Amino acid sequence: MEQAQADKNNSAIRPVLFCECLEKDGIVRRVAAALLGGYAFTWGFTALGTTCLVALGMGYAEAEVAMLLLAFLIFLIVFLWAFAAVRIDRVWKVLGGGAVLMTVMAWVMQHLLLH
């Protein structure tokens, strides 16, 4: 009986193994999406936010600081979402697409502000 109890305990605290995930779902792709995709998304978000704030009349240094304070919180949210999301292709679409879109928009915005 003690053995059965021990077995039950054991399964309850059964650890999540690294290799287990690696085989079944391509954990490397998840980590890449969360880190690289998340970073690129945050980069675009921060750039676009900065140019938008400057367009609204804020000083550049001020706008940059404001966005950098937000950047890591945004990164944190999309990073965790990349692991929680059911479908990895959707994660890539949103993060990759968002990154490209926002970076281009920031670049265009900057162009408009300078001229």
Add this chain to the structure above:
Amino acid sequence: MFNGFRIAMTWVHTWFGLVLGFVLMVCFFFGALSVFDREIDRWAIPETRFEPQPMPSFDRLLLPVLEQQLSPDEQEYAANMPKLHDAGKGPMTPRLELPVDEYWAYTTHRDPVLAAGGGFRVPHPKDPTLENHIHGRVTIDPRSGTVLRDDALKIGSDWFYPLHYKLQWEWKDLGYWIVGLAAFSMLAALVTGVIIHRKIFREFFTFRPWKQTQRSALDLHNMTGVVALPFHFFFSFTGLVIFASFFYFPLSHTLLKPLHDQHAVLEAQRAGLPYERAGVAVPMASVDAMVREAKRRWAARDMAGEVGFLTVTHVGDANSFVSIYRAGSDRVSLVGEGIHFKASTGEVQYEDPPRAAVSEINEFLTGLHLQHFEHWLLRWLYVLGGLLGAVCIATGFVFFVEKRKRQHAKMGGQGSRVVDALAVTTVTGMVIAAVGMLVANRLLPIDLPGKGDWEKWVFWAVWALTMAHAFWRSAPVAQGRLNPAWCEQCWALGVLAIAAVLLNWVTTGDHLIKTVFTDTYWAVAGVDLSLLGCALIAFWVGRKLMRPTTYEKNAVNRALALHE
């Protein structure tokens, strides 16, 4: 695999926490030591054991020292001069003939000695829009103007402190990036940790040290994680923000450089501080008079204070200006209320304007991290918070190993054995390396050339040795038992810490009765007392680890009872 939200979060917590936890140990432990970096400097450089001094007279004391004894750094000259110099425009200027372009001096309310330095101009630069400076620095005794030996390593502020944000890994700034990733993982680990543990308030009050190691490690992990949760989150977050614009999101140097430069030019025009030299030699007016004027203006704004930082730009030129900043001893925000003077006449050229709301917030947050203000209780609370963070991460390792080692033992896996050895390296090994460095500092002869470099080598060598020891002794983990290296390194740490205190006494005559009672000097007494505290804890843990735990004893009793 990720068919459940909580499982996904557990995965992130476990694996990011584990892999980057080893880096986080360095950040939290050496970050905690950095709170008292200046005090550790005093311990390591006995000739600087005197009271903190205000900024000395620039005209009479600093300027002569800087003019006569400051020279461009040899290593920096060798590395950067060929890169910055345009060979097409003339021969490369020898190191000691470079003209000086900039001086600076810096002190805080905890500094007996003054850090000062300068930038030397490259006469024929490739790209004239760059700074084109070869730097040099000196440490000055502000009472006499004596320059300290430059190989006396400030173990606190020039070794432990930078270790906690860049791991002393200069190549490609990789150290900053690894620490950045670790700090970000800490944020993720805190959020996922809260998600995993729904019963967070109950767990906050749960600690069962008499249970098996796995259970009590988890309790301690949860308790230290939750009790200092805001502290951990705050320091990881602000640490990232401090370096964000330089390293992590350098928008102003890349994508948004045009916009940034346009605003920087406008800003500079408004301030009216010349960006370039005029090329006309003009002598400098009295800087001491400018300091008096700056102090008068601060007092008029109801924030009287001392000078913390002073710079002279374009030294000896008609465009030269002097910037004077307030020491931040009495406020959290790290702001200087800079006042800028025309160097040739001494008249005020520009005063830093009041900051807007966002910058106010940013400077408050980063100021709270860097803690330049004077508040000794909070300083100790920072140490406590940092050490709680280290305990939280270390117990995470222990929990990871305890949870898996029996299973690994059954399956013949080596994973928990490796993790356990790395945990020994980053828990006891790291502290042994730090204390070992202090011991080396007292044992190496004072006139040894390059003494500071020897100390750095000892630090790395000792750390590598503890790692080798941890792996060498790790075999029992693969059989589900405890690595004896934990216990042995605890004893080694205890002995080293006591040795450091005794060596400090023998080599300098500063024993605790003197530094606490008869000739009080808290900087050294504090380091000695902390070393003794560390020794006590190490011996206590070492003793505990030598005995079987209650759980193991119970298991043996149960087995015996069954047998009968």
